Every structure is written in C-alpha cells, then in structure tokens.
Amino acid sequence: MPDVTTGDHYFTAEPTTAAAPREVEFSAAGRDWTLASAGGVFSAARLDPGTGVLLRKADLPSAATSGALLDLGCGFGPITCVLASCAPSATVWAVDVNARARELTAANAVRVGVADRVRVHAPDEVPDDVAFAQIWSNPPIRIGKAELHELLGRWLPRLAPAGVGWLVVARHLGGDSLQRWLVDQGWQVGRQASQKGYRVLRVTR
C-alpha cells in the first residue's frame, strides 16, 4: 500500500515518507539479528513473513560458497546480511531502486561486520560482467506483473551456468502463475517449500 500522506510506495526511488528510524529483530540461520530499518522501505517494522520463509526453507550458502551472490530488491538488507554472514568467501551484491533501502542495507552490513563483502548498488550500477552463483529475491510483486517479468527477465539470465535462484512469492499474489511463467521462459523451477501461504521456488537453467 502506498503511504497515505506522501503517496510513496516501498519501491519509490527517493522516499519522502518520514525516515522514522527503527530496529527489526528476527532469527535466521541459527542466530538472532537486529537490523536498522526506517519508514519508506518494504516491511519496515518487522521481517516480512515471506522473507522469513525464504531464509528458513531455501538452502543458505555456507563457508564453501564463493563467487557473487545477488540480493535482488534488498530492502533494508535482511537477506544480504544473512547471506554475507553465512558465506564468508562470497561477495553479496545488494540491489534496490529505493535509495533509503540501499542506505539501510549498507549501514546494516557495517553493523553485522560484513561490509567488506557487500556491494550495495542501484540496478544500473552493477557491472555487466558479474555472473551470479546465486540470486536471492523476495521480488516486488506490487510493481505489476509485466514489470516483475521484466525484472526477472533482466536478472535471472545473469545466473552463472550452474547457478541457483531462490525466490519467495505469496501464493495469493501469484506464486503459482509466476512458477508457470518461469517454466515457459525455459527455466527449471522446483517448489522447494510451501509454508504459511508462501512458495519458495528454486530456479536453475
């Protein structure tokens, strides 16, 4: 829902909604996290339940994981922080159109001690030659179906040949039709898990 006073959406590039700093606490990957959040970003008050399902059900990277990982639509950075902490030999690229989300992700990467391995950028700033070993996303369904397809059509082809994409989508927001669309585009798509109305999709070539 857009902010009723400013009209901002969570994907607004430069939110004018009051920054209203806050903290979000959650558990994932066997530990507790406290990250900075603020108004004008997605799920500013709590870890989004879909993101929680994704972090519980997908195969998190490990110390053996190397290369570049992408958090597509990083928000305030919960996925980025978990990935970078789980995979000390990998680099996490955190991408978002929302400038405040990028600032928060960068600050949270410092906070959890992974800033040296996190690159936070607007989408057009990511160099074309980076191929991703893993792409993680709780994608921005609210931008609309055509825009969502364009977004995934832009980034999924940047998976390395043996790369894996992990997506979480609420069933009532089109999780099943997104799975069909991905298959139609030639991707191998497995339903890794289904929990609390969310689908966790595993996408490979």
Ligand SMILES: C[S@@+](CC[C@H](N)C(=O)[O-])C[C@H]1O[C@@H](n2cnc3c(N)ncnc32)[C@H](O)[C@@H]1O
């Ligand atoms: C559903 S939210 C998920 C945020 C965060 N990963 C989390 O789990 O809390 C999707 C994010 O995608 C961002 N977004 C929207 N359009 C985008 C685009 N074209 N490229 C990159 N990010 C985009 C939004 O600003 C938002 O932060």
